Amino acid sequence: MKIHIRDIPEEGLALNSTFPNDLIDKREDDGLTFIEPLDLHLKVYKAQDELIVHIGTRGKFHAFCSRCLTDVKQDYKTQADLFYQIESRGADFIDITEDLRQEILLNLPDRVLCCKDCQGICPQCGTNLNENKCNCKE
């Protein structure tokens, strides 16, 4: 995703795009993966020798609940600002793809739960305690 510096007018530039979900690796521990490309809203401003990029992303991911392993779908949304020095780069454009990817990863939840008070799985008999009770002792 490239931003051409000369294309940015005084009042800033708004860009709508999508971020390819295949650039974001499936997470190892709970299989978290984005379902569709993320919606991307960018606002780019030039401020003296700096480029400011407001980013807003929106998407949906699925993952396995970290307690009961149920497949969970959740909305994802984040906002952030990225800053770039223009002069020092000496280029006509700035590629923000990698920074954007990092920002998206940074804002993923550390762990996903199917619901706030998920009861998990009985460690002894494997019953999903959200659905059934079991007779194992605590």
Ligand SMILES: [Zn+2]
């Ligand atoms: Zn759960």
Ligand SMILES: [Zn+2]
């Ligand atoms: Zn049990």
